[in-house]
Amino acid sequence: MSKFGVMVMGPAGAGKSTFCASLITHLQLNRRSCFYVNLDPAAESFEHTPDLDIRDLISVEDVMDELKLGPNGGLIYCFEFLMENLSFLEESLNSVTEEYLIIFDMPGQIELYTHYPVLPTLVNFLRSPGNLDIRLCAAYLLESTFVVDRAKYFAGSLSALSAMYMLGLPHLNILSKMDLVKDQIRKKDFKKFLVPDTMLIEEDPEEIAARKAGIHYQPPVESDDPRDKDALMSGAGFKRLNAAVAQLLENFSMVHYHKLDCTDEDSVGGILSYIDECIQWAEAQEPKEIPDEEYEDEE
Numbered sequence: 001m002s003k004f005g006v007m008v009m010g011p012a013g014a015g016k017s018t019f020c021a022s023l024i025t026h027l028q029l030n031r032r033s034c035f036y037v038n039l040d041p042a043a044e045s046f047e048h049t050p051d052l053d054i055r056d057l058i059s060v061e062d063v064m065d066e067l068k069l070g071p072n073g074g075l076i077y078c079f080e081f082l083m084e085n086l087s088f089l090e091e092s093l094n095s096v097t098e099e100y101l102i103i104f105d106m107p108g109q110i111e112l113y114t115h116y117p118v119l120p121t122l123v124n125f126l127r128s129p130g131n132l133d134i135r136l137c138a139a140y141l142l143e144s145t146f147v148v149d150r151a152k153y154f155a156g157s158l159s160a161l162s163a164m165y166m167l168g169l170p171h172l173n174i175l176s177k178m179d180l181v182k183d184q185i186r187k188k189d190f191k192k193f194l195v196p197d198t199m200l201i202e203e204d205p206e207e208i209a210a211r212k213a214g215i216h217y218q219p220p221v222e223s224d225d226p227r228d229k230d231a232l233m234s235g236a237g238f239k240r241l242n243a244a245v246a247q248l249l250e251n252f253s254m255v256h257y258h259k260l261d262c263t264d265e266d267s268v269g270g271i272l273s274y275i276d277e278c279i280q281w282a283e284a285q286e287p288k289e290i291p292d293e294e295y296e297d298e299e
């Protein structure tokens with residue numbers, strides 16, 4: 001019996017837990033079953049109570065108190081502890097059947113997705129036919145407001161690429177919180193952000209804004225002098241670095257984004273259809289009989 005799941009990942013505050021909550025509401029409205037797993041040991045509250053919660057095994061707060069670790073060290077300790085106690089996941093997930101979508105709500109510490117080896121081990125355990133045998137995909141969220149600052153947008157895209165390579169899962173990249181930008185950027189203009197492209201780095205958003213407002217634009221003086229603090233974030237060296245990152249992303253051409261607005265049910269449903277396609281959920285479902293009472297109601 002196969003199991004199906006999505007791991008919701010991305011940097012801190014990207015909207016992961018909000019997306020999990022909207023996805024659960026959408027699944028419930030469409031009479032689909034889901035199993036919500038919180039894997040963030042520092043999480044505080046949830047719209048939907050998790051069916052399985054890492055905090056019942058270990059919480060960052062306890063680790064910080066007892067081992068005198070900071071929040072990031074505490075999180076890493078919690079994940080290492082989880083790896084030593086995988087039976088905690090196995091016991092609950094073993095009985096989940098194929099009609100369920102298992103939703104893993106992940107923490108926002110970026111090191112988990114870039115270089116720390118604990119997630120690949122967890123993913124292997126969840127997918128391995130000898131263990132839980134979950135058909136898993138990744139939903140990597142990045143805030144759509146990042147597109148306004150090209151350096152942030154490309155750095156975020158690089159972290160998405162890194163997660164793709166590190167985990168080797170079918171991967172969906174998602175620009176979240178679209179409601180925050182839809183009044184500022186027209187739909188037509190937003191299209192270019194769905195695939196990172198070197199042309200975007202050539203554009204200076206401040207210059208475009210000034211041009212639109214009919215104001216004369218004076219570009220910042222470029223300098224490579226390491227003693228000049230401003231030069232680090234706006235100088236020629238920084239521009240060259242961003243151009244190189246943009247070129248790298250374009251060369252790999254593996255990152256492209258889907259848009260998500262959690263305030264719009266159709267948008268959440270759209271992302272769910274991509275998830276279903278990635279893990280081929282529909283193919284594994286048995287045709288369902290309509291229970292008698294429901295059939296009578298419709299008449």
Ligand SMILES: Nc1nc2c(ncn2[C@@H]2O[C@H](COP(=O)(O)OP(=O)(O)OP(=O)(O)O)[C@@H](O)[C@H]2O)c(=O)[nH]1
Binds near residue numbers: 011014019176179260
């Ligand atoms: N406007 C808007 N705000 C959102 C959306 N999704 C999340 N937020 C807000 O963004 C903030 C962070 O959302 P969370 O869902 O907690 O983000 P997260 O990625 O789970 O955060 P961590 O678990 O701390 O990494 C909250 O204040 C949310 O209300 C969205 O689609 N639109």
Ligand SMILES: [Mg+2]
Binds near residue numbers: 017018040
């Ligand atoms: Mg969260």
